[in-house]
Amino acid sequence: MATGNIEFARILAVAAAFGIELEKSVYRGIELHTGKVQHRSLQLGGLDGQTLLFSTSSTGDHALARQTIETLAGEREDFGAANQVNLPANYLGNVSLKVSRGVRDLLRYLGELGRALQDATHITFDLTADNASKDAPLLVTFRMTDDASAAALEGQIKKLVEDFERNASVRDREIFRSITFGREAQVLTLNVTFTYEWMQKVVSGHS
Amino acid sequence: MKLVPGTAPINTGAFLNVRRIFDLYGHLIQRLPQFGIIEQLIAAGFPDPRTDINKIGLISDLDQQS
Numbered sequence: 001m002a003t004g005n006i007e008f009a010r011i012l013a014v015a016a017a018f019g020i021e022l023e024k025s026v027y028r029g030i031e032l033h034t035g036k037v038q039h040r041s042l043q044l045g046g047l048d049g050q051t052l053l054f055s056t057s058s059t060g061d062h063a064l065a066r067q068t069i070e071t072l073a074g075e076r077e078d079f080g081a082a083n084q085v086n087l088p089a090n091y092l093g094n095v096s097l098k099v100s101r102g103v104r105d106l107l108r109y110l111g112e113l114g115r116a117l118q119d120a121t122h123i124t125f126d127l128t129a130d131n132a133s134k135d136a137p138l139l140v141t142f143r144m145t146d147d148a149s150a151a152a153l154e155g156q157i158k159k160l161v162e163d164f165e166r167n168a169s170v171r172d173r174e175i176f177r178s179i180t181f182g183r184e185a186q187v188l189t190l191n192v193t194f195t196y197e198w199m200q201k202v203v204s205g206h207s
Numbered sequence: 208m209k210l211v212p213g214t215a216p217i218n219t220g221a222f223l224n225v226r227r228i229f230d231l232y233g234h235l236i237q238r239l240p241q242f243g244i245i246e247q248l249i250a251a252g253f254p255d256p257r258t259d260i261n262k263i264g265l266i267s268d269l270d271q272q273s
Contacts, residue, residue, distance in 0.1 A: 004225070004261040006254045014252040050261075052254075064266060079220055079266060087222060092231075094222045129231050203235045 001053050001068065008046030015044070030069050034062070047072060088128055092136065095125040116156040117142070119149030134196035135177050142188040150186045157181050157190055174198050220266040225256050233257060 012033060015022060022033035022044065032053075034043045041060035045053035047069070055065035070076045080086065087094055097103060099120045107114040117123075122143040129136050144150040161179050164172065177193035229236065236242060237257075249255045 001264045002225075002254065002260050002262065004254065005259045010252045011254075017251065068266075079264075087224075090227070091222070092224050092228050094220075096220050098219050100219075129227070131231075134231055199232065199235055203238045 001047075001051060003051045006046075006050065006052045008044075008049075008052060011044060011046075011052060027066055028069055028073065032062075032065070034060070045069070088126065090128045090131070091126060092129050093125070093127040097123045097125075099123060113156050113160070116149075116153040119145045120153070121145055134199075135193050136196075136199075137191060137193040140190040140192070142190075144186045144188065147186060150183055150188055153188055154181070154183045157188065174201070220264065222265075223263040225260045225263055229257050 012022065015033075015035070020035050020037060020042070022035040022042075025032045025034060027045075030045050030047060030053075032043055032045045034041060036042065037056075041057045041062065043053070043055040043057070043062045043065050045055075045065065047053055051072075053065055053068060055062045055068075057064075067076060071078055099107075099117070099122060104118055107117045107120075110117065120142050122141075124141045126139040126141070127136055128139070142150075142153060144153060158181070161181060164176075164179055168176075175194060175198045177195045179190075179192050181188065181190045183189075245256065254260050
């Protein structure tokens with residue numbers, strides 16, 4: 001979903017230009033356009049003149065799209081409330097991940113850290129920005145199943161941070177302004193701040 | 208942010224504050240070679256992230272497969 005000054009008619013025209021045939025339907029007064037792109041069902045909806053709904057579905061059901069419309073109508077609890085996601089005013093990006101079996105399988109590739117993350121239930125990433133310095137702090141929050149698994153993960157993170165402090169190169173220190181971590185019962189936090197100087201170097205091709 | 212449903216198990220999501228990203232880092236982003244792709248899409252009629260898009264929210268029910 002995107003919000004802003006989005007012209008829904010223009011989006012539909014672009015879809016048509018790409019040869020995507022869309023069938024019109026209406027759900028609770030909202031115009032929806034559904035078609036197929038590479039065997040997946042695609043659905044577009046212009047919600048309030050400023051919001052574009054974009055949904056893909058392998059089954060063509062688009063239940064999430066309908067639920068989104070119901071959420072905007074105030075008939076459902078919103079994502080933030082249900083998942084305790086509070087986006088700070090200065091946020092740049094947020095990712096909230098429920099650690100499913102599939103995610104656990106992927107985490108195994110991270111070695112010891114990945115094994116320590118097998119007992120995580122949720123991981124969130126909050127990227128913010130400092131207006132003055134333009135540095136970008138990233139806060140990673142791990143919610144664990146119990147105190148023991150939280151302590152095990154804390155041990156792994158502590159090892160990584162200590163290793164960074166001992167062995168970081170000059171270039172590493174250009175990337176990260178600071179790295180800190182903390183734990184409160186089953187919740188661990190890792191704070192990593194990326195420097196604006198490093199971002200400028202990446203763009204200039206000097207990194 | 209009342210944008211998307213939050214009833215379990217749909218609790219995997221991502222949000223981007225496009226307006227703020229471009230306010231702070233737009234001058235850098237536009238110098239990236241990859242921005243050329245975005246310019247081509249804008250020319251084709253897609254919304255311009257520099258001016259047209261405030262925020263983007265993505266949600267997934269992939270975790271229902273767990």
